[in-house]
Amino acid sequence: MIAWLNAFPTNVMSVVGWQVMRTGADDAQTAAKAEADINVMISQYQKVPSHCDVVAHGIQGGVPVGYFLVAAEPGVLFESASGEMMTLDMILASLAVEDTLTFMAVPPGSGHRIGIDQDSDCVGDSVDPLPATSNTGDGNFDGVVGFDDYFILATCFALDGPLPPECRAFDADCGGLLDLDDVDVFLALYEGDLADCNANGIADFRDILAGDEPDADGNGVPDSCMGALIPTVSEWGLGAMILLLITAGTLAFGRGRRVA
Ligand SMILES: [Ca+2]
């Protein structure tokens, strides 16, 4: 069928638009035919250049679900709209009797958006509180990229491993890891003035996250800028002298009273 479809010259690969449905109630023969078709679809994804992306949409356990094919080699791997990685076998085995799932071939490059992340903010549809509004840089999902989000970013930036949903909002390239490129996207989207207390021409948030400025108390202000708030050595000296004078005065006064 694919060969026949490909005989027609077109800018869009003919496999695009093909749909294969599976339900949990399929008999063995129907299920095997559907799985064979899904594998043909995946073989079209594997063409160089790729002929299609492969996605799946449906209802499982009464809840809308989405999947996006991220790799075919060495094994077929889909990402779900909640961020899990699953093989095709795992997905098909998870279908309960009342569940339905439709696999679709979509234009190359469109599968991530169509399959699992309609607003392309790297937060999968199933875990995106605002699935139709981009939340890039907006870790608390309040619609604003602001000061509070910096602290979430700082926490996420220190993580080593899979990013939870509130961290994925900072993963501007959906790469699965946070790096300084993602920080720069956050800074570009930041609503408000970015402090540069050390006057190096770089936003202090970036100085801290890049590791160029310590921020021991995690208040978003480089420690080097907190000096004005901490008494200097000479100020400590002055304070100690005043304390000594008060103590001496109190002792002298007390002794005087006892003498009288
Ligand atoms: Ca999203």
Ligand SMILES: [Ca+2]
């Ligand atoms: Ca969103």
Ligand SMILES: [Ca+2]
């Ligand atoms: Ca926010």
Ligand SMILES: [Ca+2]
């Ligand atoms: Ca700075």
